[in-house]
Amino acid sequence: MRGKKLVSIFMALLLVFVLGACSSKDAGSKDNGEGKGKDGKLSGNLTVWVHPYVSSEMKDKQNEVFAKMAADFNKEYPDVKVKFEEIPWANREQKILTALAASQGPDVFYLIPDMMAQFADKGVLTPITELLGDDWDKEDFPESSLAAVTYKDELYGLPILHEVRANVYNTKVLEAIGASKEDVPTTWEEFDALAKKAVEKGFYARGYEGGNTLNGTLYPILWQAGGDVIDENGKVVINNEKGVKTFETINNWYKEGYIPKDSVNALTHFEDFLEGKHLSSGATGLTLSSMKERGFTDYVLGPPLKGEVQATFGTTGMFVVPSNSKNKEAAAKLIKYMTNTDNAKAFNELTKYIPARKSASDIYANDPEMSKMTEWLEYTRPGVIHPVARDIIPLVTAEVQAMLEGSKSPKQAADDAAAVIQGEIDKQ
């Protein structure tokens, strides 16, 4: 009896300790002091977690860009010490969350919209609307840029970059099927005509990386068909008429050999495109610079395709402030400096992304391909903006895979995808 009592007391104490240890009320990031000095000026330390946005050979240049951001900020706030730390891309969300949970995380970090919605919903982020005040050139950001950093009417970050997922076509394959660079398709009808010829000649029309994120596979095709995953009212619509049509399209591609046999769970098909096995591939600004670095020139750039709608995936990169930063005001002000026109230009010129500010959008005036990418920005969507956006990706992916393997019809797969999405929403 006594032993049992002791165990109960021990477990109760442990529970109290754990709940206390996990509490974020007093937790702060690293050893940052409170954000204001005796004279009321912002002070203390700020740690910013960034990622390798460029290849390792250009790391020094990236460091220079970040150093300038800090220097600009310090001109107005000399008492705040800013430190940039580079974190690898792989598993970044886990690294950030575990560090924040241990109060060893950053005061500012990089995020994309679908993660932002989830993090904001779980209370990981600080809304910065009030911290920024009115002095942050709101009019200089396109509405789509601000929509990507806003959740439930609160601003959670400021955008620094955009990415557009357009298409590239292998010119040797175009030549082999009797087409030319001028025949680059703009609509699905035009693409289908070229794709049919390519398949007849033994090429694949395009890749379909079925094991990769849906932002690069199902979603753009769904949007182009006029469909969506979750509508503005929070209703799951992936299995409406347009959604089912999208599932059927992908299924037909697979059955008719438009996409490779390993499309069910492939992680990348880009090498196959470079090897001249595919007519087309998805491409971002980084893809273009990567092809140039490898000396690959047998391609021509094409716009996001138009079905019922012209649309594509295009992420928005933003800097955000975690809810347990002890220097939130200074962190929000730093973000303002990091994303100002000059710094946005320098950052995007180096990384080959597209600036999120109108005043910085002229950096690609002499680069025809990136100019086109910038023009196509208006067709981009930042993925699914909903707290379950990240949770549903493996679940919907599995439904598409089941369809491609033949164990579900397109309609059944779309209906089951809708059911698992609704299931995740209900768990919230």
Added chain:
Amino acid sequence: MNAEISPSPNAQKATALSLKAKIKKNWNKYGLVYIFLIPVLIHFAIFQLFPILFSFVLTFTNWPLIGEPKFIGLKNWLALFNDPMAWKAIWNTIKFSFYYIVPTMALGLILALLINTGKIGSAFFKGLFFLPVVTSFVVISGIWGWLFKGTEDGFVNSVLEMFGIETQLFFSSSAQALIVLAGLSIFKVCGSTMIYYYAGLQSIPGELYEAAKIDGASAFKTFWKVTFPLLLPIHFYVAIITTIGSFQIFDSAFLLTSGGPNHSTTTIVYYLYQEGFTSLRLGYASVLAYVLFFIIFTISLVQRKYLGKEVSYN
């Protein structure tokens, strides 16, 4: 009336004295050992015991890693019974163990027998077979991904084509993906299994083989009647570590298949990772961790009962 008979004060005093004496005697004998154990015990308490207890408490909470955990009682444990994905992950892990444990042990034993012949080149082969163990898992996974590419131009598919076998989908097939991942793990681990068996083979006295030879036993009979039974402690050890390893499978599913296709390679640890770090449901992920613990613990007990017998070379 209290029916219990309390010991007399004198008897209590004597017991206390004898306990004190015992502690003193024990301290005199092992005091230094305890002192040297302190760093290890502190390390164990902080990095092993605390996380184990911490995650147990988390099973009763809803905690997205940041903020305060909310106490939700048994909700996470009850959710397990209504979560088909959890059962699928458990079943996938059991299937993986089936594909992995016996082949790893068999291959390790065969390789150990080969290098134990002592013939020229055995040292070279010892190093060669051990090479995958010391090679980065990411590198080996990359090679495996290239070998088993599920298109006509994949390496293994090209070889199969020579024998008239049609293109296999491998990682893109729900039926094959887990087997190919098991193959990767066997390739990575059998070198270390080989070393355990090699050490076991070295410890079997040579006169037993001489006696078998004099009795006219064939090579197969010698292996079956002498070598195999005398390796029982090694079988036990290898069975335990390969079982634990198989239930903790994560890296290959993470790197090569992302748990697909159609969840066919979603193992317990992969699912636990997804729930904990993608969906930020740390409480439920802790429940999955405890399920994993109970499975491994039970299997280890069964293995101990049937394989954990002492072996005498006399």
